[in-house]
Amino acid sequence: MFLSIFGAVEQGVIYAIMALGVYLTFRVLDFPDLTVDGSFVTGAATASTMILLGYSPVLATVIAILAGFVAGCMTGFLHTKGKINPLLSGILMMIALYSINLRIMGLTSDSAISRPNIPLLNSETMFTKFQEVWSNLGIDGALNNMLQSIGVAQVPATWGTLMVVLMMTVLIKIVTDWFLKTEVGLAIRATGDNKRMIRSFSANTDTLIILGLGLSNALVAFSGALIAQYSKFADVSMGIGMIVIGLASVIIGEAIFGTKTIMRTTLAVIAGAIIYRIILALALRVDFLDPGDMKLITAIIVILALILPQIVSKNKERKRKQKRAQLQGGKGIA
Structure with missing residues (x-):
């Protein structure tokens, strides 16, 4: 149980970066961007x-972020210069990215053909380096001893991964808060409120x-690159439903923690992503559910996150x- 929750927290912190990107488009820019399903895979495929390739x-990871930024800018270009409906422009870019992602992963083959997936089982990633540094510090042993002292039999071996990813996510949150208070950030927020x-x-x-769509998809691609290195593979279908996961994280976080300030909202988005992964991990431990039900569970979580706040508000x-x-x-009477 503890290991499954620990793994859910690890993934939740990584997916929180993607959720922050979704927050920028759907909440700040008020743009229904479906490019996310494609740019997430673009980040994973590029990294x-x-x-x-050595x-x-x-x-x-840096190049993956730039690739996501370009993909987001293309969606914005289709909408603003091509005068295409925002929803349709995102769908068109998402479809185009499917083939582009296949081509990117095909670069690892001598024949340069399309390739649907890439394994990274024996490759060095950012997380293997993080874990080595963390283990050399000797902190793993102290944390594991502490857990065993309170009765936890199985202890995780990836404390370094969690700590480093958590620091990166918090840093991105702080930078996002700062950016949204700058002149350009305020202009983007104003564009979403009243164009x-x-x-x-x-x-x-x-x-x-x-610019807003580019930054949003850069964060999404960054999350995709980290997930690929975390799970040791990249697949062309790993981005399916990613926009729903991002929205679920945003909605859950906002419903629980509120949206009074930018700092509070971005923190709520991160917490929402972690809570969503924990709920998913616990739901999959139910006997009659299996990994194939993940999309159904996601849909139910989003539905509940949308309906329950309304019921509470009405009461x-x-x-x-x-x-x-x-x-x-x-x-x-008086």
């Missing part, structure tokens, strides 16, 4: 291909939309009305 995992108003201030909304409003009516009735 995995470069690692197999490049540094760090360089491979016509921001145009009246002579702001170029087309450029802001393209609170009804209680407020009842209390107001009682107070008014008491004053009338």
